Amino acid sequence: MKRHLVSAADLSRDDALLVLDTAEELAQLSGRAVKKLPTLRGRTVVNLFFEDSTRTKTSFEVAEKRLSADVINFAAKGSSVSKGESLKDTALTLQAMGADAVVIRHHASGAPARLAQSDWLHGSVINAGDGTHEHPTQALLDAFTMRRHLNPGLGHDLAGRRVTIVGDVLHSRVARSNVLLLNTLGAEVTFVAPPTLLPIGIENWPCEVSYDLDSTLAKTDAVMMLRVQRERMNAAFFPTEREYSRRYGLNGTRMARLPEHAIVMHPGPMVRGMEITAEVADSPRCTVVEQVANGVSIRMAVLYLLLGGATLADAPRTEAPENAA
Amino acid sequence: MSSYLIRNAQILGGAAQDIFISEGVIQEIGTDLTVEADVDIDAHGLIALPGLVDLHTHLREPGREDAETVLTGTQAAAKGGFTAVHAMANTFPVADTAGVVEQVWRLGQAAGYCDVQPIGAVTVGLEGKKLAELGAMHDSAAAVRVFSDDGKCVDDAVIMRRALEYVKAFDGVVAQHAQEPRLTEGAQMNEGQVSGELGLGGWPAVAEEAIIARDVLLAAHVGSRLHVCHVSTAGSVEIIRWAKAKGWPVTAEVTPHHLLLTDELVRSYDAVYKVNPPLRTADDVHALRMALADGTIDAVATDHAPHPMEDKECEWAAAAMGMVGLETALSVVQQAMVETGLLNWEGVADRMSHRPARIGRLSGHGRPVSVGEPANLVLFDPGYRGTVIPDSFATRSRNTPYRGLELPGRVHATFLRGVPTVLAGELVEPGELA
Known part of the structure; x- marks a missing residue:
């Protein structure tokens, strides 16, 4: 190293x-x-x-x-x-x-x-x-958490596992470190965000990009919800908190679209009611507390x-x- | 005043000839001149160019004498082959009154290493709100003809229009720092692939291009001269090319660093590469070179921006923007333009002396190298190869992006109205300046 x-x-x-x-x-x-x-x-x-x-x-x-x-x-x-x-x-x-x-x-x-x-x-x-x-240690702990759920065992990587990262990619150090490490470990990454919260040039990053959360959830092994700061609204990145939440937030209905084995992740701190509902945050599929321990x-x-x-x-x-x- | 016989210099890269100068004037040009001179200079292998003229220099005095003074800045200019520089207005206090521009002008006279032509601020305090007393600055001893809020954009369309109109009364020109402020809030580097990866706030090309587009239309509408500072994007080149094709009175400059360096260098997070406008992409560099070659861009201007070490030796976001450039400009132009076959030495003289002097309306500079003209000359050795050693600079600051890089060429001698300011690559002592 x-x-x-x-x-x-x-x-x-x-x-x-x-x-x-x-x-x-x-x-x-x-x-x-x-x-x-x-x-x-x-x-x-x-x-x-x-x-x-x-x-x-x-x-x-x-x-x-x-x-x-x-x-x-x-x-x-x-x-x-x-x-x-x-x-x-x-x-x-x-x-x-x-x-x-x-x-x-x-x-x-x-x-x-x-x-x-x-x-x-x-x-x-x-x-x-x-x-x-x-934020490389965050990416490592995320990968560690994913491996435990999706491909457990020493020496195992994340080959072929599909990871969807949702939210403010533009301002997220978690997203940047994750896309790099997940590629190193063989996972397939999809970013989902409104176009305003994706960096210019993202088409050349080693990932897929979608503006539509619903269509990607069915093909997801792990979905990672990024924190979205309310202040972004004031710089016109999205119109209102409610609109963001409706289009890009993870609620119970959306969570039900995930495959049975899929996990829900969040680097914390969560903004409940914004990018994630309490129902999802408190569900057994959510690994937030586990991520902290890891x-x-x-x-x-x-x-x-x-x-x-x-x-x-x-x-x-x-x-x-x-x-x- | 001593007389000089320069032997076997290649004027604008042509055949070797002798140049005899005395009383501040080029007296004779020819082969095997037999005239007696006080000093003979062997210029075998050297190119003779008219003294270079910089449209864009930050001399920092008054106010930031820790970064540069008029004396050290003009010494750096002389070492770079310049005989005239335009001193930018963003000093402390701002050069927005007749008093400040006269002070800078007198400091230049006193230093003696090159002519200092102050630029006046367009608006009071560079704040973009109220016109400075442009007429008073023009009528002062400094005789200001170029006005700029450089460092800040005159973003208010009405203020820009009025400034363009107003300076027509004394054949002035407004030199615009084109940067739409709202689109560049928090901007740290060129917005593109690299900024996205590095997580640094983006400075999009459109923020420059939108202002240039507006300004060329304004210049056309009111029939005034517009000069565009440090053009940095391929899109800006297209707009200026279009405006010139219309016959509108628009001129433009490019910096040496935008002709050579790209935003890939920012990956190091070394703040020596932080500059405004930011380093752009390889495609932009290519377009800028082509535009300088075909004359769409009129001039190379250094945007020499000295900063003390502590303002660069820090995290990127906290660092100051700008690079020193006077002492490397001609070498960078040789590398980017001459060695690529895009410009010959005649072209270099045009873009670094004739045209900038004309834009600034400097009557004694940018003249042909011919008999009867003022002896503002630079002798340049294009065969020299050496690495850039910042500690050898005359400028007070060391923020060069070329540290340790090998660049071609070296200034051998500079003459200001027949008086050498640099000989054999070294500054002439101040006491020896006649």
Whole structure:
């Protein structure tokens, strides 16, 4: 694997499967009374969050702690960053503090790429979501969830599985990372959105595009509903919340069109009543809560592989004794 | 004032001839001149061109002297072979009064490395709402004839119409930065395949083309001169070609970077490639080269836009837009236009000296290289090959997209009215400027 995880395109098929398989092994930990491994003891991981994100930050933090890393939370708000410190100076500071990995969430597309290419930092850079660009660990946890339901087993990919991603593709880093990773894993992706919420040039992306949700649901193994911000309405991306919901929202009637085995996914946070109804969100086909749990396993796997630099078989398998009491 | 005998220079790429200059004027041209000069210059293998004229330079003074000053900017111009530059109005304070344009003009006179012709703002504070005192700026010592809100578009159709009409009184021209503001809110790069993949806000070609279409129609309607700044798209070229075919008084410029670079470079997220208008596609680059070759686009203008390091060494969205370009312009044009066979050196002289001087109504520049003309000359070595080393630049800033790239050609010497500002590729010390 590469030293950084900035884009889902950084992962070859073998890399992606290694992450999924490693996560599968690490997931077994969560069933134990003691959920901790000593693997990253003495390593420092910094969570550098320029944007509020309780869910992703918590997920990374849990993953880091389960691997016994020293965790530093460097929130841009309330730190020198909000007083105008540059990305470069922040990075140099973290480097001086000996960060082995930096998990970065930034509102500007490309900020993690900029860090990874710079000589400001020597540790690994893990993209935890940058602007409207990418969110590769989200794509990994989504693929992990899909594999468990649609093609379970170590070493398995998603060949031939049909994934429909619905909503604000234009502004979605989840959609961008997913289309890249799902292609790497052999799945077939269809984006469904009003034309205003699809980027120019999408016809050259490795996916199908449809403006009609109803016609695609019958040929779907997993449907992923993207969050649609109400404010988009004010920039005329769609006329009203209700119209969006009627044309592109997932309700019980639409869910019934899915094949029996198909799952409903959402990266969260959901806007109930907008892109998804409560009936669908609370149905057993909806994997939202499962995705959150899988997120921890995936992030553990990513940290483990980037920082440990070894396969899981080489790792010490004993549980941390200081936590045993 | 010393006299110079330039031996064996290829004037506009023609056969080698000697050029004798003294008292600021080209005195003799011929083979094996026997005249006695104070200094002999061996120009074997060098092309002699008229001193270059830039219609679009950001000298940043007053206000952003951390990025550039009139002195460093004109030194960069001299090293690039320029003898006159038009200084853009978006300084702090804005060059929207006679006082500011005169200040810039005097700073240029004092620096002495090239003529500085200030451009006046079209509207007060570049805000697009109220006409600046265009007549006062024209009547000032700076004698402004080119007006531009560059950096911002005069997007109000009525203000644009009035500005075009008003400057007719003193043969002025409005140089438009064509950018429909609503279509480019949050724009970070060319809207297309790459912006979609990178998740960066798109700057669509139509935002430029829609304004150009409107403006050429306005220019025709009121019979005024319009100049279009930094044309960047194939569609813009088509509109300008159509307007010129109608015989309308429209001129246009293209930057060196839009002749060479594409938006694929943005994939690095390196903000050195962030510029406005943005780098476009390979198809656009091709159309711009063709348009410059056939004369649809009149001039190469650098849009030299110096920025301090910290405004580029950051995440893309936070970075400033613009690139330095004075010291690489002629090399880029050699690579994009001459080595591709699209322009010969006569064509280069036309697009980088004659036509820009005519658009700006600069009487002493853009003249033929012939006896009796002012000795504004550049000696250029087209055979040179070297990598671009930003630290060797005279400009105060280092934001060049060509760092480490091999570009052809190098300016050997520049003469401003018979006085060398650059000799053997090096700036002449200020004290030595006569």
